Amino acid sequence: RSDVWNLLSAVDMVAVPSLWPDPLPRTVMEAMAVGKPVVAYDTGGVSEMVVEGRTGFLVAPGDVDGLANRIMRLADDPGLRHSLGAAALERAQLHFSLDQHVDKMERILMTAVDYHQRERGRVR
Numbered sequence: 001r002s003d004v005w006n007l008l009s010a011v012d013m014v015a016v017p018s019l020w021p022d023p024l025p026r027t028v029m030e031a032m033a034v035g036k037p038v039v040a041y042d043t044g045g046v047s048e049m050v051v052e053g054r055t056g057f058l059v060a061p062g063d064v065d066g067l068a069n070r071i072m073r074l075a076d077d078p079g080l081r082h083s084l085g086a087a088a089l090e091r092a093q094l095h096f097s098l099d100q101h102v103d104k105m106e107r108i109l110m111t112a113v114d115y116h117q118r119e120r121g122r123v124r
Helices: 004-010 026-033 064-075 078-095 098-123
Strands: 014-016 038-041 056-059
Touching (some): 004 026, 014 026, 026 078, 038 064, 056 064, 064 078
Parallel strands (some): 014 038
16 A cells, blocks of 8 residues: 555554464564554564563453453553654664664675675685
8 A cells, every 4th residue: 555654653552463474574573664553473583573561562362352441441541652663663773774774784795795705715
């Protein structure tokens, strides 16, 4: 959708009830990037992104009651939504920003180049 940022800005939290173990769930990243707490099943890469009780809540996959309870907890507590959302935004900026991605890719590529050059030197 072209209006995803407007939609995310209009919500209080983002629930991700997916049981599919996505290694890098974009929905979670986008929610955190706009300062929204995330309530999700603990599958795939979600647990590497969401810090339980700090940037949102994680529940066991398939625990519908647990998911609903965490959603209601956030719905009933604007202060908690705000603090988790602020921590989510900070974590997204620190770990998932474009600048961070470029820096990580550059380090990986430079490591590969250094390795290749060392290996070429050994062959000669």
